[in-house]
Amino acid sequence: MEIIFYHPTFDTPYWIAELSKQLPGANVREWKRGDNQHADYALVWHPPVEMLQGRDLKAVFALGAGVDSILSKLKANPEMLPESIPLFRLEDTGMGLQMQEYAVSQVLHWFRRFDDYQAQQQKSEWQPLADYQREDFTIGIMGAGVLGSKVAESLLAWGFPVRCWSRSHKAWPNVKSFAGADELGEFLRETRVLINLLPNTSETVGIINLNLLNQLQDHSYLLNLARGVHVVEDELLQALNSHKLKGAMLDVFSREPLPQESPLWQHPRVVMTPHIAAVTRPQEAIAYIARTITGLERGDHVSGQVDRQRGY
Ligand SMILES: NC(=O)C1=CN([C@@H]2O[C@H](COP(=O)(O)OP(=O)(O)OC[C@H]3O[C@@H](n4cnc5c(N)ncnc54)[C@H](O)[C@@H]3O)[C@@H](O)[C@H]2O)C=CC1
Numbered sequence: 001m002e003i004i005f006y007h008p009t010f011d012t013p014y015w016i017a018e019l020s021k022q023l024p025g026a027n028v029r030e031w032k033r034g035d036n037q038h039a040d041y042a043l044v045w046h047p048p049v050e051m052l053q054g055r056d057l058k059a060v061f062a063l064g065a066g067v068d069s070i071l072s073k074l075k076a077n078p079e080m081l082p083e084s085i086p087l088f089r090l091e092d093t094g095m096g097l098q099m100q101e102y103a104v105s106q107v108l109h110w111f112r113r114f115d116d117y118q119a120q121q122q123k124s125e126w127q128p129l130a131d132y133q134r135e136d137f138t139i140g141i142m143g144a145g146v147l148g149s150k151v152a153e154s155l156l157a158w159g160f161p162v163r164c165w166s167r168s169h170k171a172w173p174n175v176k177s178f179a180g181a182d183e184l185g186e187f188l189r190e191t192r193v194l195i196n197l198l199p200n201t202s203e204t205v206g207i208i209n210l211n212l213l214n215q216l217q218d219h220s221y222l223l224n225l226a227r228g229v230h231v232v233e234d235e236l237l238q239a240l241n242s243h244k245l246k247g248a249m250l251d252v253f254s255r256e257p258l259p260q261e262s263p264l265w266q267h268p269r270v271v272m273t274p275h276i277a278a279v280t281r282p283q284e285a286i287a288y289i290a291r292t293i294t295g296l297e298r299g300d301h302v303s304g305q306v307d308r309q310r311g312y
Pocket residue numbers: 065066067090091092095142143144145146147148165166167168180197198199200201203204225226227251252275276277278279312
């Protein structure tokens with residue numbers, strides 16, 4: 001079995017060595033420009049079109065959870081990967097735990113009013129504030145998929161009321177489930193902390209706009225862990241400046257790196273990280289890919305296949 005690997009920044013020799021260990025019958029090689037030799041599987045992130053085009057592959061694996069970048073490249077170059085070749089993505093592989101760490105730490109930061117105490121400290125002000133109550137701190141998770149479910153689990157464990165919104169209803173214990181455009185308003189009405197874990201699709205671009213933010217509880221918070229294009233950044237600033245939103249923590253931006261001139265950098269109630277909420281963990285990802293390839297070779301049903309029509 002022949003496997004080609006391409007990632008612009010990963011430690012390619014490590015990946016090749018580990019994949020070779022876990023798939024003993026496979027010959028794994030780094031794809032380099034000009035390599036037209038046969039391959040059964042391709043493991044990729046931001047692949048050049050010529051890497052995939054015209055190949056008779058059994059499957060392609062995206063080396064991340066979101067497949068928006070590869071699907072947008074496919075839209076511009078449909079011949080890069082015919083529909084008959086399945087595309088897989090990473091399901092969790094250690095990203096769920098990282099999202100839990102991120103979400104829990106920031107929700108607790110807001111809940112314990114550390115943002116207010118930081119602002120007071122800057123004014124040398126010693127002033128205990130009233131506690132927030134959990135019943136006024138409903139967490140609303142948009143995108144109830146692999147990562148959304150992990151985040152919901154972790155916040156339930158801290159005793160917060162949790163609700164989720166997705167395409168179809170979920171039967172998760174102790175989580176109120178809302179689905180589709182018809183139930184979005186009801187989902188938002190009681191949400192105090194909105195956590196975004198939607199995929200980037202034509203239906204979700206710009207979904208977090210002023211109209212949506214205005215439907216949240218007053219003095220709400222936004223945690224964007226998914227993609228920058230979900231948020232209309234000017235409208236987010238309007239919601240912050242009107243104090244409809246008390247704070248926002250953003251891991252992702254419509255342009256990355258965030259341009260120096262963006263007012264988000266300096267906003268006193270915005271905190272940010274440079275797209276690190278959950279990164280691909282090589283060991284877990286390699287184990288998942290090896291397991292999935294083994295399953296595909298046996299003809300088993302395996303999970304993680306992207307529905308290209310749906311866009312995730
Ligand atoms: N910031 C970061 O470091 C990372 C960000 N991500 C982002 O997180 C996203 C989610 O990842 P997973 O949970 O693995 O995806 P998933 O595919 O398991 O879950 C997606 C969820 O969104 C819902 N959804 C999709 N379209 C919808 C629509 N139009 N209306 C309502 N609900 C809709 C689906 O029903 C599903 O519940 C990825 O697509 C990626 O963009 C993923 C990993 C790291």
